[in-house]
Amino acid sequence: MLYQLYEFQKALLQPLSSWAQTASETFVNASNPLSKMPGAERIAASYELLHRLGKEYKKPEFGIRAVKAHGRDVAIHEITTLEKPFCNLIRFKRYSDDLEVIKKLKEDPVVLVVAPLSGHHSTLLRDTVRTLLQDHKVYITDWLDARTVPADKGEFGLDDYVHYIQEFIRTIGPKNLHVISVCQPTVPTLGAISLMASNGEETPASMIMMGGPIDARKSPTAVNSLADKKSYEWFESHVIYEVPQPHAGAGRRVYPGFLQHTGFIAMNPQNHMQSHWDYFQNLVRGDELDAKAHIRFYDEYNAVLDMDAKYYLDTIKTVFQEYALPSGTWKVSGKLVKPHDITDVALLTIEGELDDISGSGQTRAAHKLCKSIPTERKDHYEVVGAGHYGIFSGRRWREKVYPRIKDFIRAHEQTSKASKKKVAKAVFASD
Template identity: 35%
Template sequence: MRYMATYDFMETVRNTNQWLGATARAFASYPATGLAPSPAFQMMAAWGEVTERSFARMVAKPDWGIQSVVGEDGRDHVVATRVLVERPFGDLIKFDVQGLAERKRKVLLVAPMSGHYATLMRSTVVSLLPDCEVYVTDWHNARDIPVSKGKFDVEDYSLYLSDFIEHLGSDIHVIAVCQPAPLALTATAYLADKNPDAQPRSLTLIGGPIDPDAAPTEVTDFGHRVSMGQLHEMTIQRVGFKYAGSGRMVYPGLLQLTSFMSMNAERHGKAFFDQMLRVAKGEASDHDHHNRFYDEYLAVMDMTAEFYLSTVQRIFKNREVARNAFKVKGEHVDIGKITNVAVKIVEGERDDISAPGQCLAALDLLTGLPDSKKASHLEPGAGHYGIFAGKSWRNNIRPLVLEFIDANSKSQPASRKTTNAA
């Protein structure tokens, strides 16, 4: 039962801070506090509100919250999500837009499994819905998956992707963002060998670590600096008794969040202090910019220990994808066998997570693919988030990706102006 106490201790600390925030908010909101002409009670209530909300979000899975999109007819069309393939560690879901004719572009958006839920891609999904049939990989929180469901590592992830692509058919266009880029590449290569007819028509890789050593960052430096034994001791714990996955070895979401926050501690600290002042002054709202961002950012999920450790070991340390040495079930997955899937690389000039050059390395591995099927784009001034969900994505990258999809579709959609959704 090693590490279980540590996992439960972290949850206890989180729960206690949520309770302290709620208590401070309730106490400072008593009508009697109005008898004392001091801003101290307002500040206490504001601190309590921000603290309670922040710690409560850490264990809540965000809702997609996509109610409707505007169609070509200028009307709002209701959006509903539907599970197409249900698996223990992740589902394939589809966004159905009611009242709109089926769009010719079919896009599978491969969401990262890197601490946050697939809802981190919400704005990306919204921007694609007016012009595409959108499918998304919806990964599950490892703490909610019973140990009896078995393991889930990078090979299993690749097999999940290949199964999802196979289910959707060869007219699908895959867009993989960040962490899944190398595994989307291996899944495509796996299909090229096992079932060539099921390969996607195009594969767009956005800011992913195909070759982490191509352009070192703080993330890659950490991967080289720390041994696997140290990493196991520092990050891996057993899920506590409260959840269905009790006893499963995981990299806890709360621990991941601590790492995320520490990288920009000063900026996050200022953001929370400024929000507290806005709440005290009555200037904050439930869906203001701060709450919209942190409701998503603070919502974290556990990763299975074997997925996290195999990612570090095989993708970053051993560079198995970069060396075209990746194996699934003991069989070599040869990236050179991809011969007819158009591949586009998108990178951000200021990406400090997956620096320019890391994702571009994929094109050199595609030895069986003609140059006419390869493309790349470096977005000036864009950071990691901007290349798939920010202004750079909406204004520049998204139109280029849609053009690339159209150029590599069996039947191109009628020419029209694409809609830039918020």
């Protein structure tokens, strides 16, 4: 019933939000006499804020059209490499008409970014992808909103997540592949590569784990504490609902995106209130630069997706209640996950000093689990002054974290550039 009430509220607010947007434009239109009246800026700002508080936020685009790579501007084309019921594997293909640049693009390492399936869309990692594209061939997991997946496609659990990552690695090819997992997927990514190693399969060149709950017992945050204090049955009865009509996934049990969003806001309500007040003030002052920055952030932050109930409940139980991975008891499709079977994959872990999602030491715990990886192929980096989002987005990501990742990847490539294929002698080619 809660989901239906939410849909009803959304339908009720939509006309009000649209009207507020029109009213706001009326008071800033120079050809309208109302824009000349005293206080018109404040009235327009009030209506604009009302519009943004009531509007529906859809999944944003990555919108990466070009980047500067090897000193030249190169075009970016977004390609769906593999389609799965709950996720698409996206490649950001780089193009140039400069033969020397083409040669360098082809020699760049390949990176798979495993985006979190924890409420927001993979576009939250737009800055991560854009920066990586300067020096790497980049793929990303683009998780789908569970309410758009028909119920006859079946459930999607944590085991399925692990198998998806394995399939993506095999599709791209593990040789010279560097897997970057951000936040929640550090656990299934380590599980996927551990199982591949146990099976005797070829494994990626490196795995880079950023701000994830490998061992959620260390420096527990508010997120960890909630999962630990409430029972599995509590989560199942209080946050799981069926997707209503007319959505394609009608009948599917999910953890709704709107509930997740409420939780995000509840973690720092004062910060969000201050941010909206600052936005209002910027509109009144005509400070377009700061106002646009607010819009960009909240267009992304407010766009959330539903997660399949099985995946969400599996994660709560396995990662945050049983601590199965660090305890050595985690089984995926009946097979025990053994990180110590990994021997030839370089490991870099990254944590933010001020991370309030994944506490200090939670990601670094991967080093102890992967005890068969030689010490010289391991590294850890704590980003001073960075919170959770700061390790993969923003100035600290670009100036501090990315250079460390770039150097680490270059230091652990499995194959020399001399063995790469010869560059095609085309007037226009891609990487």
